Amino acid sequence: MNHTVQPFKISPQAQDWTVVGVATALWLTAYNVIEPFADWLSYDLLALPQGSQLGESLAFFFYDVPKLFLLLGGMIFVITLLQTFIDTQKVRVMVEKRGEGVGNLMAALFGAVTPFCSCSSVPLFIGFVQAGIPLGVTFSFLITSPLMNEVAFVLLIGLFGWKVAGLYLFSGIAIGVISGLILGRLKLERYVEGFVYNIKPRANVEMLEEQLLWSERIHRAWDSTKEIVGKVFWYVIVGIGIGAFIHGYVPQDALTGIMGKSAWWSVPISTLVGIPLYSNAAGIIPIVSALLDKGASLGTVLAFMMSVVGLSLPEVIILRRVLKPQLIAIFIGVIATAIILTGYMFNLII
Amino acid sequence: MLTIKILGSGCANCKRLEALVRDVVEKENIAAEIIKVTDYADIMAYNVMSTPGLVINEKTLSVGRIPSPIQIIQWLNEAQGKSSGMVALN
Numbered sequence: 067m068n069h070t071v072q073p074f075k076i077s078p079q080a081q082d083w084t085v086v087g088v089a090t091a092l093w094l095t096a097y098n099v100i101e102p103f104a105d106w107l108s109y110d111l112l113a114l115p116q117g118s119q120l121g122e123s124l125a126f127f128f129y130d131v132p133k134l135f136l137l138l139g140g141m142i143f144v145i146t147l148l149q150t151f152i153d154t155q156k157v158r159v160m161v162e163k164r165g166e167g168v169g170n171l172m173a174a175l176f177g178a179v180t181p182f183c184s185c186s187s188v189p190l191f192i193g194f195v196q197a198g199i200p201l202g203v204t205f206s207f208l209i210t211s212p213l214m215n216e217v218a219f220v221l222l223i224g225l226f227g228w229k230v231a232g233l234y235l236f237s238g239i240a241i242g243v244i245s246g247l248i249l250g251r252l253k254l255e256r257y258v259e260g261f262v263y264n265i266k267p268r269a270n271v272e273m274l275e276e277q278l279l280w281s282e283r284i285h286r287a288w289d290s291t292k293e294i295v296g297k298v299f300w301y302v303i304v305g306i307g308i309g310a311f312i313h314g315y316v317p318q319d320a321l322t323g324i325m326g327k328s329a330w331w332s333v334p335i336s337t338l339v340g341i342p343l344y345s346n347a348a349g350i351i352p353i354v355s356a357l358l359d360k361g362a363s364l365g366t367v368l369a370f371m372m373s374v375v376g377l378s379l380p381e382v383i384i385l386r387r388v389l390k391p392q393l394i395a396i397f398i399g400v401i402a403t404a405i406i407l408t409g410y411m412f413n414l415i416i
Numbered sequence: 417m418l419t420i421k422i423l424g425s426g427c428a429n430c431k432r433l434e435a436l437v438r439d440v441v442e443k444e445n446i447a448a449e450i451i452k453v454t455d456y457a458d459i460m461a462y463n464v465m466s467t468p469g470l471v472i473n474e475k476t477l478s479v480g481r482i483p484s485p486i487q488i489i490q491w492l493n494e495a496q497g498k499s500s501g502m503v504a505l506n
Contacts, residue, residue, distance in 0.1 A: 154465045154480070185427030186466045186480065188456055193465040265460045274476040286481070387456065 104129035123314030137224040147287035169203040174242035177210030202250015210242035213376035218347035241404040257393035301349035312356035322361030333409035340373030369409030418448040423469035430468040
């Protein structure tokens with residue numbers, strides 16, 4: 067028999083973890099370097115005076131662009147990695163067992179953490195209804211899904227810190243639970259398109275059961291991260307550009323009059339203005355940051371952001387396939403009201 | 417001949433998956449019928465709650481994402497009864 071010496075091989079799993087380790091080290095280094103680098107670029111290399119409008123704008127831009135992309139890359143990777151553990155079918159089974167109340171909370175939480183594509187909202191809705199899950203509970207899921215956006219969450223952390231990001235998460239889930247409870251009470255089943263209740267699953271279909279290895283999870287998370295960051299890339303840059311301009315050129319407190327706490331009507335108006343608008347969460351948030359900087363109050367700005375991100379025309383068009391117009395109107399009305407109330411609450415507390 | 421179904425209702429990812437599958441089938445010269453399923457009643461019959469979904473010969477293989485071309489080729493080979501690169505030892 068021939069004995070050949072096996073060359074030393076690193077298993078694919080070890081390779082993947084090594085790459086993750088090296089990437090993390092590079093990330094941490096980069097994150098600590100960008101602020102001094104941005105200042106150096108604006109104030110040393112370009113020799114702009116400190117405190118000048120152009121200097122302030124550019125320093126803001128040079129710092130926030132790499133910072134936000136680093137945060138996005140890193141955190142979206144971690145989030146999508148964790149999301150590989152979510153199995154929608156198992157989620158449905160878990161929610162099925164609960165009644166209202168706890169069911170609403172679970173549905174809202176799952177909606178927040180599940181990756182959302184608006185085209186999936188209909189199959190998911192039908193799937194929940196088929197399983198006998200109460201309509202109100204299903205709505206809790208449907209409300210938090212688009213509202214709680216992982217890109218928005220990461221950008222909020224990057225620009226305002228964990229407290230504000232946490233508020234966003236908490237209020238979004240609260241809005242989902244409360245709106246779902248209210249909608250559940252209203253007995254709106256008759257406004258769901260009839261075919262939804264008549265769909266039966268096929269008998270001979272083999273369902274998907276996946277047991278993923280860690281290296282598969284890492285690859286999928288990396289693919290998802292590339293896709294998500296790729297989609298928002300230009301929105302972030304333009305958003306930060308506009309934010310940088312507002313930061314440098316708009317006088318402090320310019321907006322306190324119209325968007326500050328004393329302007330009580332600013333909350334409902336920002337919410338209503340936000341409903342028909344649809345923006346990628348990524349683009350809106352840097353602008354939101356600059357608005358806050360200039361005296362707009364947090365509640366008003368959060369209300370605006372949530373109504374832009376959470377209620378959108380594309381989503382309404384898609385939902386129209388399963389919900390009759392009356393239900394869509396009620397749906398929007400309840401969510402808008404909840405957002406407005408949340409806005410007021412934050413203006414009062416913070 | 418294989419029956420490949422792509423479940424999805426017009427979103428960008430669903431179209432990308434269909435294009436990818438058609439591309440792979442053509443390049444690998446596989447005999448397959450590719451059906452795009454857009455009606456929700458039909459999609460739900462496969463218990464797919466997250467589009468796009470990929471079904472080959474009535475077996476659900478991928479839900480809610482776009483698998484890699486390599487993965488798709490492997491599934492197609494398996495569906496055709498071919499082994500994927502393993503040598504039979506006698």
